[in-house]
Amino acid sequence: MTPIKLRISDLKTIFVEINSLTGIDFSNYAFFSIKRRFEKVINLYNFESVTELLNKIRNDELFLKNFIFDILPHQTELFRDAQTWNAILKQVFPKLSKREKLKIYLPYCISGDELYSLIFMLNEANMLSNTEITVSSLSDVNIEFIKNAIYPLKKLSSAEKNIEELDTEKTLNDFVISSQYSYEIRNEYKKNIKFDNKTIFNQNYIKQFDLVLYRNSMLYFNAKLQEDTLRNITETLKKNAYLIIGIGEEIPILLQKKYKIINNDENIYKKNT
Template sequence: MQDIEIAQLKKLTELIQGRFDYDFSNYAMSSFKRRVQRLLEIYKYPSIEVLIQKLSEKDERFFQEFLSEITVNVTEMFRDPGFWKVLKDSILPNILLNERPIKIWHAGCSSGEEVFSMAIVLQEMKALDRVQIVASDIDTAIINKAKEGKYPIKNMELNQKNYERYEGSHTLSTYYKEEGNKAVFDKNLVRNVQWIVHNLVDGTAFDTFDLILCRNVMIYFNQQLQNQVLKLFHESLHKYSYLAVGSKESLIWCEIANKFIIVNNEEKVYKKVKD
């Protein structure tokens, strides 16, 4: 298979923006190129030109498949258990001191494991009914999958280990039933979750939150887009509310860094201190 050139990627992103109104131009180019290369291998396309031709036909169903491959959907429950401990022991208790209804946004929620993890934490803190959760992703298909709360049983061993390291109150199997080769989570956990399709690239503020989680999403964006997204998060937070990013991500370098303080550097939790 021929190597993909930058000019070809530019042609691809321009086509996608023109036909489907999705802007990939500020994705980290090396990561975007890797995902496109993988997609060509999956579909056995000999070159990126074949992919460009296919997308130019404006086939909405194919575009949704393309979107699911290009946006990375690899996650697990209670990923980075230390982060969830910090959340349970200090961040959420502080947030729950507020009199108002509490709102949490999972931005780039992927297949929903993080949302179910949050719901379990809140349930064990007896705070689930005090919290409204918004879970968003760019990919309609992955949002529909997340709503189902069905995950391969083979993934539960890792998820259970994470839950134990987080020091949960029960066992993870308390929250799901086995159906065939799937773990089907209790829908009651997500009774206060609003699942929405939302594009961080050109999204605007739509509500004000007490905590935003956007973990391991921005590593796929270039610096310009990271700045743009972090401004959106700043605008979407109440003053003295929290933002959690991934372990390899940081706010230190960004244009609005002075509007946040570091709450926990190891687990990458920040607090908004300036409007």
């Protein structure tokens, strides 16, 4: 069977349908990666036409949920960019440890790698018990996946390399339990997390958080959606709170004046007002 290639008009039709069924709008996602992801997942499920896909997502709610789960780009890794985590440990956590109750927000969570890396580092700094982490995701299936925290074993090799570069005495075995095909985050690291299904931004979040970790999510958005989401996220930060974005990302120009740079190489920022 020839793999399906999607035309722009096909993508638009699919986006409209998914938006009306789920409220998730892919139309401002970065073009090539979202096109490729849809083609990949459609071919994975062996659909022969766009019409067949549309019929399926209209009539099978469970399928639609799993389909969205597959479309969202999963792959990050535990302790990605170890130098950034070391900088957080040295430059950010000491400033935050003095605050009474620490509130951290991870919007657009997909795999949980960032969440559990953060929890590991908070534990290293003896700050975990004093912290509440809010996690939001576009998909319920992702939330369940993150709660379970079970990952395919093949992802572990990158985590092993990363943890070697971290300023820690611990090894991965202190953090995960491995079995033949998978590994799971140990239960003691699944604490102090508040899951907020589907709500990326709401009024209750305004000026609530001391730190927002928002790395490598904007990559999948176009410039407009990057600016829109980051404007909302800026609202969720308290004065003098920290924002960390991925090392390949930039703060959109119109929002730059709201932040001062704490670490240029690792993209660590502090909110001005």
